[in-house]
Structure formats: C-alpha cells, structure tokens
Amino acid sequence: MPYKLFTPDHIYITSDAIDYPVTKQILSTFHNVKYTCVDDENSIDRSYTVLLLTKQRADFYKNCPGTKKYICCGYQILNLINNCEIGCTYCILQGYLDEPYITVFVNIDDLFQELSVLFNGDKNRYFRIGTGELADSLSTDHFTGYARMLVEFFSDKRNAMLELKTKTTQIDNILNIRHGGRTVVSWSLNTPRMIASEESNAPTLDERLLAAKRCQDAGYRIGLHFDPMIYYPNWEAEYKEVIDRVFEFLEPGHIIWISLGALRYPPYLEDIIRERHPNSKITYGELVTGIDNKMRYVKTIRIEMFRKMYQWLKKKDPNLFIYCCMEHSDVWKRSFGWTPGNSLTLKNMMDELIQ
Numbered sequence: 385m386p387y388k389l390f391t392p393d394h395i396y397i398t399s400d401a402i403d404y405p406v407t408k409q410i411l412s413t414f415h416n417v418k419y420t421c422v423d424d425e426n427s428i429d430r431s432y433t434v435l436l437l438t439k440q441r442a443d444f445y446k447n448c449p450g451t452k453k454y455i456c457c458g459y460q461i462l463n464l465i466n467n468c469e470i471g472c473t474y475c476i477l478q479g480y481l482d483e484p485y486i487t488v489f490v491n492i493d494d495l496f497q498e499l500s501v502l503f504n505g506d507k508n509r510y511f512r513i514g515t516g517e518l519a520d521s522l523s524t525d526h527f528t529g530y531a532r533m534l535v536e537f538f539s540d541k542r543n544a545m546l547e548l549k550t551k552t553t554q555i556d557n558i559l560n561i562r563h564g565g566r567t568v569v570s571w572s573l574n575t576p577r578m579i580a581s582e583e584s585n586a587p588t589l590d591e592r593l594l595a596a597k598r599c600q601d602a603g604y605r606i607g608l609h610f611d612p613m614i615y616y617p618n619w620e621a622e623y624k625e626v627i628d629r630v631f632e633f634l635e636p637g638h639i640i641w642i643s644l645g646a647l648r649y650p651p652y653l654e655d656i657i658r659e660r661h662p663n664s665k666i667t668y669g670e671l672v673t674g675i676d677n678k679m680r681y682v683k684t685i686r687i688e689m690f691r692k693m694y695q696w697l698k699k700k701d702p703n704l705f706i707y708c709c710m711e712h713s714d715v716w717k718r719s720f721g722w723t724p725g726n727s728l729t730l731k732n733m734m735d736e737l738i739q
C-alpha cells in the first residue's frame with residue numbers, strides 16, 4: 385500500500401488548547417474536517433482516525449525508559465505528540481498508550497521555555513534528545529510543522545542535539561533551513577519483505593533511503609536504526625541486501641550512528657498483535673522473556689544477527705559507529721568483539737560523536 389499522509393476524520397480540542405496558534409493552524413489545514421471542543425477527554429471517540437489537540441500539562445522532557453539491566457545510550461525524549469498512524473505490527477505504542485488516537489500537544493512555546501531553562505541551567509551537561517519515542521518524529525509534520533521549529537531551535541545550542549527518527553519521507557519542511565549541524569535525521573530500516581508484511585503503511589526502503597539522501601545533501605548527519613530486526617528464513621541474504629542498498633544512497637562519512645535491535649515487546653502485546661494483525665508471524669519466533677520482562681529472541685539468535693550485521697557494515701566502512709539498543713554487555717562482546725561495559729560509557733561515546 386503506498387504511504388498516505390494522515391488526515392483525521394474528526395478533531396477534538398480541549399478547552400485549554402483552543403487559543404494556541406498551532407491549533408488554529410491545524411484547523412485551517414484540515415478545514416474540511418469536523419471538530420468538537422471538549423472539557424473532558426473521556427468523551428472523545430476512541431478511534432485511530434481521530435486527532436486530539438490539547439495542552440501538555442506535564443513536562444515535555446523525560447529520560448528514555450531504558451532499563452538498568454541492559455546497556456542503554458542515555459537518550460532523552462520529548463513528548464510532543466503521542467501515537468502514530470503508520471500501524472507497524474510490532475509497535476509497542478499499541479499497548480503502551482491508553483488511547484488509539486493521535487494527540488498533539490499544542491503549547492510548543494512551553495516546550496521551548498522548558499528546554500531553554502534546562503540547557504542554560506546545566507551548561508556542562510550534554511543533552512541528546514529525540515522526539516521519536518511515543519510517535520514517529522515526522523509522520524505528522526505536514527500539519528504540525530514542528531520539525532522545522534525544533535531544528536531551528538536546536539541550531540545554535542552548544543550543549544544539546546536533536547534526533548528526528550522516522551520511517552517517512554516527510555522532510556520537505558526541514559530541507560532549506562538553518563540546522564547548524566545540531567540535528568540528526570534518522571531512519572528505521574528493515575528488509576523489503578518485513579516492510580511489506582510488518583510496516584505496510586510506511587514508505588518503502590528505497591523511498592526512505594532517497595529521503596535520507598536528500599537530508600544528507602542538505603548537510604544533515606544521518607542515523608540508521610535496524611530495529612526491530614526480525615529473524616526469518618532468508619533474513620541473512622535480505623538484511624545484507626539492505627546494507628548494500630544503503631550505501632548506494634548514502635556516504636558512510638555522513639552516517640553518525642547505526643543501531644541494531646532485535647524484535648522485543650512486553651508479553652501483553654502478543655494478544656494485541658495477533659488480534660490486530662492476524663497475518664503477522666512475528667510472535668511465532670523463538671522468543672523468551674528477558675530480564676526486563678520483555679519477550680525477545682534467545683541470545684544465540686540475537687548474537688548471530690548482530691555479529692553478521694556488524695561485520696557487513698564494518699566492511700562497508702570500518703569507521704561506522706554501531707551500537708546495540710538495550711542489550712547485555714555480554715551480547716555486545718560476543719557480537720562486536722568489544723563492549724562499552726556500561727550505559728555511561730556508551731552515552732559519553734555517543735555525545736562525543738555529535739559535539
């Protein structure tokens with residue numbers, strides 16, 4: 385199915401969000417879509433095609449919910465938008481968020497205020513921040529325009545950088561603007577077979593790579609995330625082909641980091657996947673409960689996948705920085721031949737890449 389930009393069939397607005405410029409701009413973009421003002425979010429139609437405009441009443445900024453039991457990269461996240469319409473079969477948001485609809489927090493000025501206080505308050509600390517935790521960073525950009533505002537805000541920050549993580553091709557808003565080298569634009573990649581079966585509403589591999597190339601040509605550094613890698617017959621040949629394809633589009637020197645992560649999900653997601661995506665076979669793999677209580681492939685499979693990916697990537701360019709997302713030190717060592725040993729070391733290594 386070709387990638388289609390999200391258009392809601394109904395918009396709800398909480399009373400405290402009505403007067404914000406972003407609300408007005410979104411209503412004018414979707415001038416044909418009916419909207420309703422509500423005092424109480426419980427009265428909203430619980431549908432995947434609904435859009436809620438409201439105010440973020442908590443902090444926008446949070447630490448990534450990694451786990452102390454695995455090595456994590458020390459990422460921080462901004463919750464500007466909740467949920468995503470792309471509908472990947474394995475998406476953790478299906479069970480993590482209570483609501484099916486997309487929520488956009490419209491008080492973006494409060495976000496910039498919060499970040500300014502944070503960055504100025506601790507000039508010796510380095511902030512590596514992403515918006516792709518509870519949403520795709522760019523899939524709603526055709527009506528929010530947030531990416532451009534964020535990129536320009538980060539462009540002169542000396543102790544912070546932004547990562548926009550996406551599967552989409554929505555980059556036009558950020559191509560001809562000042563970014564100051566403070567934004568990394570990243571793509572999640574998978575094999576064409578897995579894209580067709582598990583990410584069927586997202587752009588194809590080549591469409592993503594073409595968008596990445598256009599960002600590279602605009603001077604952005606590019607991140608790549610092979611996550612979640614899925615183990616299936618012929619995975620080896622097909623992931624290797626993806627790597628070959630990547631370097632037909634991108635220069636290794638412009639790729640700042642590449643992450644590898646194998647399929648993992650909390651046990652309660654299994655029933656949701658089977659019910660919402662009955663054709664998906666991902667839950668039938670050799671998955672066991674990890675020490676973080678998530679289902680993941682047995683260690684030998686993870687190591688086999690990471691080791692081969694690492695070798696194929698390093699053959700393309702030995703200088704590529706490759707890391708594992710939420711893995712044991714032991715898995716690092718057996719897959720890559722080295723390990724950062726702990727989360728702080730990995731965080732420092734990644735902060736240095738961008739400074």
Ligand code: SF4
Nearest residue numbers: 468470471472475520
């Ligand atoms: S693109 Fe990301 S956030 Fe959107 S459905 Fe897929 S996994 Fe979830």
